[in-house]
Amino acid sequence: MVEVVGVRFRDAGHVYYYAPGKDEYFYNDKVLVESQQAHQIATVAIPKIEIAKKDLSDDLKMILHKASDKELKKLAKNEADAEAAFKIAKEKIRTHELDMKLIQVEYTFDRSKMIFFFTADGRIDFRELVKDLASIFRTRIELRQIGVRDEAKILGGLGPCGRPLCCSTFLGDFIPVSIKMAKDQGLSLNPTKISGLCGRLMCCLKYENGEYAAAKKAMPDYGKEIDTPEGRGKVVGLNLLSKVVKVRLFGRDATVDFDFQELVEAGGVS
Numbered sequence: 001m002v003e004v005v006g007v008r009f010r011d012a013g014h015v016y017y018y019a020p021g022k023d024e025y026f027y028n029d030k031v032l033v034e035s036q037q038a039h040q041i042a043t044v045a046i047p048k049i050e051i052a053k054k055d056l057s058d059d060l061k062m063i064l065h066k067a068s069d070k071e072l073k074k075l076a077k078n079e080a081d082a083e084a085a086f087k088i089a090k091e092k093i094r095t096h097e098l099d100m101k102l103i104q105v106e107y108t109f110d111r112s113k114m115i116f117f118f119t120a121d122g123r124i125d126f127r128e129l130v131k132d133l134a135s136i137f138r139t140r141i142e143l144r145q146i147g148v149r150d151e152a153k154i155l156g157g158l159g160p161c162g163r164p165l166c167c168s169t170f171l172g173d174f175i176p177v178s179i180k181m182a183k184d185q186g187l188s189l190n191p192t193k194i195s196g197l198c199g200r201l202m203c204c205l206k207y208e209n210g211e212y213a214a215a216k217k218a219m220p221d222y223g224k225e226i227d228t229p230e231g232r233g234k235v236v237g238l239n240l241l242s243k244v245v246k247v248r249l250f251g252r253d254a255t256v257d258f259d260f261q262e263l264v265e266a267g268g269v270s
Helices: 069-095 127-137 148-155 179-184 209-218 260-266
Strands: 002-008 016-018 030-035 038-051 101-107 113-119 140-145 225-228 231-239 244-249 255-259
Touching (some): 016 030, 101 148, 255 260
Antiparallel strands (some): 002 016, 101 113
16 A cells, blocks of 8 residues: 555645655645646645555656645636736737637646647647747747536536535546436436536536445336236336336226335335
């Protein structure tokens, strides 16, 4: 087992592990680390824990030190300069008539590189744009194309539920979501009802999916004929979370709700 500290480079970002050395770091501490051959300020998301060596990368780096007041002021200046650079870059994109949408600009802490995050429908020839930006900012320029889910994560917003987006508040990594999850939960398959601001299936479809899948596997399917305490009938409805089975009884023009456990104990289903 190896002692590590988990850090994030952005709110709700992926957690990266670093060796703490002999120092103690606490939740939300700002620390200086090396990332992709550049120094960056990160935020402690997971204080010191032990993780199996096989689950860590071979080149586990060490946290350099806790960020000083001077370094935090430099970070604030970098962020302010990046906002100004965003406006300049948008104007240059318009000048070059490129079909791309600029999302965010970041400086590395040591200002050795600027990263421009953008979305686009296809490949973009931005070589001339890079030359322009390099001549203006006098540093290495990286244009990084991201997906619509990453765009939503960076920009944030309110979801259909009225709460801030999960991806921009607490989801460190995107989770696979499928249309089958919506079907299993009995949701409308109308894209406007099950899609988030990014236009993709909502991440929250995954949260209760395990419960729905387990209940669906245990409970009788639609159309199955079963025995109930009030006679035999056909399953015409299911409430998977409440574990209620709606049955249309044979010989009676009526549907009756039965608790699934009640049916099991009565021997109607196995």
